[in-house]
Amino acid sequence: MFEDNYRQRGLRQKLVKILRQKGITDEKVLAVMGKVPRHVFFDDALLNHAYEDKAFPIGEGQTISQPYTVAFQTEKLSVRPKDKVLEIGTGSGYQACILMELGATLYTIEYNRVLFEKTRDFLPLMGYKPFFIYGDGSKGLPAKAPFDRIIVTAAAPIVPEALTNQLAEGGILIIPVGNLERQRMIRITKVKGELIKEDFDYFSFVPLKGEKGWG
Numbered sequence: 425m426f427e428d429n430y431r432q433r434g435l436r437q438k439l440v441k442i443l444r445q446k447g448i449t450d451e452k453v454l455a456v457m458g459k460v461p462r463h464v465f466f467d468d469a470l471l472n473h474a475y476e477d478k479a480f481p482i483g484e485g486q487t488i489s490q491p492y493t494v495a496f497q498t499e500k501l502s503v504r505p506k507d508k509v510l511e512i513g514t515g516s517g518y519q520a521c522i523l524m525e526l527g528a529t530l531y532t533i534e535y536n537r538v539l540f541e542k543t544r545d546f547l548p549l550m551g552y553k554p555f556f557i558y559g560d561g562s563k564g565l566p567a568k569a570p571f572d573r574i575i576v577t578a579a580a581p582i583v584p585e586a587l588t589n590q591l592a593e594g595g596i597l598i599i600p601v602g603n604l605e606r607q608r609m610i611r612i613t614k615v616k617g618e619l620i621k622e623d624f625d626y627f628s629f630v631p632l633k634g635e636k637g638w639g
């Protein structure tokens with residue numbers, strides 16, 4: 425239903441090389457970045473940009489994240505096969521495919537109805553079948569908690585307590601936190617009930633909306 429030709433596979437391997445140069449070292453993450461097609465998420469007019477290391481518009485004022493950002497968050501999340509993972513901000517579904525290629529059982533929430541419906545209909549055609557949820561992910565997904573891993577792919581003003589509460593023992597949350605211009609990538613690990621916080625680089629995401637986001 426979509427083409428993945430020699431040229432596109434070649435461009436993907438070049439992208440993997442760029443990710444390596446930028447500091448991504450996890451071979452499993454690099455392998456799945458080299459496997460999942462990104463061009464299928466692009467409109468025809470933007471197709472030539474699919475394997476540039478840049479974020480791009482996906483409609484509704486939202487973006488498909490930059491490949492480096494996807495690889496960085498995924499690397500820091502250390503997903504293990506069969507981990508129960510919550511993704512907040514389904515968007516195009518590209519990050520969801522990466523997580524599922526690593527073996528995650530994925531629950532993915534989207535706040536924008538148009539994107540939710542588009543991705544819910546498209547991803548299964550690619551062979552990826554996460555649990556799709558329409559709603560406000562800033563409150564997590566208490567009905568399905570706890571989660572081994574939680575990833576937030578939009579800029580949060582704070583770390584919502586609901587999310588750390590929904591982490592399993594040994595669980596990891598990765599979330600960009602800051603203002604609307606830039607955010608620091610934060611990783612929180614739950615160890616014997618304690619929350620261990622680590623700070624990484626700055627990134628720039630679209631805002632997390634909803635009750636515990638920017639409203």
Ligand code: SAM
Nearest residue numbers: 488513515516518519535561562577632633634
């Ligand atoms: N992971 C996406 C991908 O691979 O394309 C990138 C997502 S984009 C940078 C951020 C997404 O978060 C947008 O689709 C936006 O509508 C969604 N979003 C914003 N606030 C949200 C919320 N409270 N709950 C769920 N999704 C939200």
